[in-house]
Amino acid sequence: MKPPKKVKVLWIDYDLKFSKRLRDDETGEMIWGYHDLLRKHICIDDSVCPELQRINVMHEILHGLGHMCGWELSERMIESLSHQWWTVLKNNPQLKEWFMHGNKADSK
Numbered sequence: 804m805k806p807p808k809k810v811k812v813l814w815i816d817y818d819l820k821f822s823k824r825l826r827d828d829e830t831g832e833m834i835w836g837y838h839d840l841l842r843k844h845i846c847i848d849d850s851v852c853p854e855l856q857r858i859n860v861m862h863e864i865l866h867g868l869g870h871m872c873g874w875e876l877s878e879r880m881i882e883s884l885s886h887q888w889w890t891v892l893k894n895n896p897q898l899k900e901w902f903m904h905g906n907k908a909d910s911k
């Protein structure tokens with residue numbers, strides 16, 4: 804399944820882009836992804852495995868939420884939360900389905 808081209812984080816529509824060999828502009832270090840609030844895009848390194856790409860998208864969404872909500876989450880907290888949420892969603896497909904389609908099922 805192809806990833807979406809857009810990710811809506813609260814009221815901001817980010818373009819979701821993939822690229823290889825991403826580097827931090829300031830440090831030059833290799834990175835797995837970044838989000839750019841001003842340019843409204845999230846960019847993920849697509850040379851890592853597909854599951855890690857998804858976790859990294861979640862990671863960048865958390866950065867976006869943190870910026871917009873004024874959270875002071877450390878990089879370590881975001882790293883941990885993205886892996887934890889990924890694991891919960893992956894291990895609970897019925898819960899995920901209920902979250903996404905609960906209103907339709909409830910009306911039957």
Ligand SMILES: [Zn+2]
Nearest residue numbers: 862866878881
């Ligand atoms: Zn980060």
